[in-house]
Amino acid sequence: MSNESSMEWAPLRSSLGVVKKVDEFCVSLPAPLNLSYWWNFGSLLGLCLSVQILSGLFLSFHYSAHESVAFLSVVHIDRDVNMGWLLRSVHANGASAYFFCIYMHIGRGLYYGSYLHSKVWLSGVALYLVSMGVAFLGYVLPWGQMSFWGATVITNLLTAIPVIGEPIVYWIWGGYGVGGATLTRFYSLHFILPFVVASMVVVHLILLHEKGSSNPLGVSSSTAKIRFHPYYTSKDILGVVVFLALFMGLCLLKPHLLGAPDNFFPANPLSTPAHIQPEWYFLFAYTILRSMPSKPLGVVYMGFSILSLCFFSGYHTSVFQSNCWTPPLKALFWVFVGSLVMLTWLGSKAAEPPYIAWGQFFSVVFILYYPLSLVSAHCWQVLVRGPVESDSSNPRIS
Ligand code: HEM
Numbered sequence: 001m002s003n004e005s006s007m008e009w010a011p012l013r014s015s016l017g018v019v020k021k022v023d024e025f026c027v028s029l030p031a032p033l034n035l036s037y038w039w040n041f042g043s044l045l046g047l048c049l050s051v052q053i054l055s056g057l058f059l060s061f062h063y064s065a066h067e068s069v070a071f072l073s074v075v076h077i078d079r080d081v082n083m084g085w086l087l088r089s090v091h092a093n094g095a096s097a098y099f100f101c102i103y104m105h106i107g108r109g110l111y112y113g114s115y116l117h118s119k120v121w122l123s124g125v126a127l128y129l130v131s132m133g134v135a136f137l138g139y140v141l142p143w144g145q146m147s148f149w150g151a152t153v154i155t156n157l158l159t160a161i162p163v164i165g166e167p168i169v170y171w172i173w174g175g176y177g178v179g180g181a182t183l184t185r186f187y188s189l190h191f192i193l194p195f196v197v198a199s200m201v202v203v204h205l206i207l208l209h210e211k212g213s214s215n216p217l218g219v220s221s222s223t224a225k226i227r228f229h230p231y232y233t234s235k236d237i238l239g240v241v242v243f244l245a246l247f248m249g250l251c252l253l254k255p256h257l258l259g260a261p262d263n264f265f266p267a268n269p270l271s272t273p274a275h276i277q278p279e280w281y282f283l284f285a286y287t288i289l290r291s292m293p294s295k296p297l298g299v300v301y302m303g304f305s306i307l308s309l310c311f312f313s314g315y316h317t318s319v320f321q322s323n324c325w326t327p328p329l330k331a332l333f334w335v336f337v338g339s340l341v342m343l344t345w346l347g348s349k350a351a352e353p354p355y356i357a358w359g360q361f362f363s364v365v366f367i368l369y370y371p372l373s374l375v376s377a378h379c380w381q382v383l384v385r386g387p388v389e390s391d392s393s394n395p396r397i398s
Pocket of ligand 1: 038039040041042043045049102105106109112113114115117120121123124127128201204212213214215309
């Protein structure tokens with residue numbers, strides 16, 4: 001082939017390359033044949049992220065990040081912009097839907113031992129942390145009372161760092177308090193970071209496809225694979241339909257159900273709301289933070305409780321990948337979920353007796369999940385199943 005004609009074919013060849021990659025990624029991709037609906041939350045997270053980026057883009061056409069008009073520009077979106085109320089409702093509730101899916105996705109990973117795929121798990125933990133940052137930054141933008149005071153409380157946590165904490169907080173604020181400079185930089189970061197999240201998702205999926213998905217039984221699926229399409233595309237589409245029905249129900253019928261009433265008042269640095277609290281998806285961390293007697297201790301305990309997710313990828317708790325084979329692990333998992341629900345509820349209560357003591361109790365239960373899983377899995381193995389002889393007898397290593 002002459003040089004000229006090979007150049008003519010180049011675009012076709014590269015588009016064929018793209019088609020091949022798409023095919024490998026989500027059409028003929030070999031997938032275990034027994035994936036349950038708990039494996040739907042990954043695709044739903046992708047959907048939520050896309051909805052957030054798109055609705056956020058349209059909101060940015062009308063939003064203004066100046067401290068004197070930010071609140072009013074949001075009121076303008078709600079009242080004057082065509083379908084602006086819907087855009088806002090979708091974006092605000094979309095954040096809740098995103099975190100709901102993240103918690104289901106992480107819960108699935110903990111229960112079925114998906115964290116054994118360390119690289120995928122750790123990239124997921126990184127995604128969770130950055131997503132938390134994005135949500136926090138976004139919550140400040142409407143510049144209501146809860147936005148302002150939430151930003152003040154959370155940024156102030158950094159003063160718990162000895163010596164450099166205070167200068168760092170001033171640097172982040174761009175002044176001596178949360179103000180106009182803070183709002184502008186938070187807006188820029190809130191706009192750009194979702195694209196970082198999207199790139200991290202691509203890495204997450206590339207890492208996932210190195211070994212492929214695990215499955216609810218936690219057994220090797222190399223001899224029992226099916227094509228991703230049509231089996232899991234149809235299952236994912238069903239998930240999307242159910243999710244969209246529930247999500248649009250929330251956005252259209254109860255758009256303010258999950259929001260804080262205080263945020264209907266413009267930010268006022270001279271008047272602190274009676275109860276400052278974050279959105280529901282951060283309440284568990286807020287309770288853990290409040291249960292410690294001092295701020296530095298609270299910050300360390302809260303950070304540790306979130307980052308303890310990383311430990312799971314380091315050391316597995318049982319010879320079986322999935323918890324479904326080990327009754328004490330199943331029970332402990334549900335105790336852990338119960339403590340998470342209680343911590344979330346307690347975070348919405350005032351910091352007064354008896355809630356403080358309950359918060360302390362459930363914070364301890366929450367953090368003990370990992371060490372208790374290790375101990376009980378070991379005891380179950382030794383007392384009920386008998387000692388493990390060698391790695392070759394380990395059913396999770398395939
Ligand atoms: C924007 C956030 C995220 C997106 C879009 C996302 C997307 C996905 C998708 C599409 C899958 C394959 C389908 C499935 O197994 O559900 C997956 C699998 C997985 N994800 Fe995520 N994920 C996100 C966050 C996380 C987080 C926060 C973690 C953990 C801390 C995590 C850990 C995992 C693991 C371990 C798997 C493999 C599951 C298995 O095969 O058993 N992901 N993710």
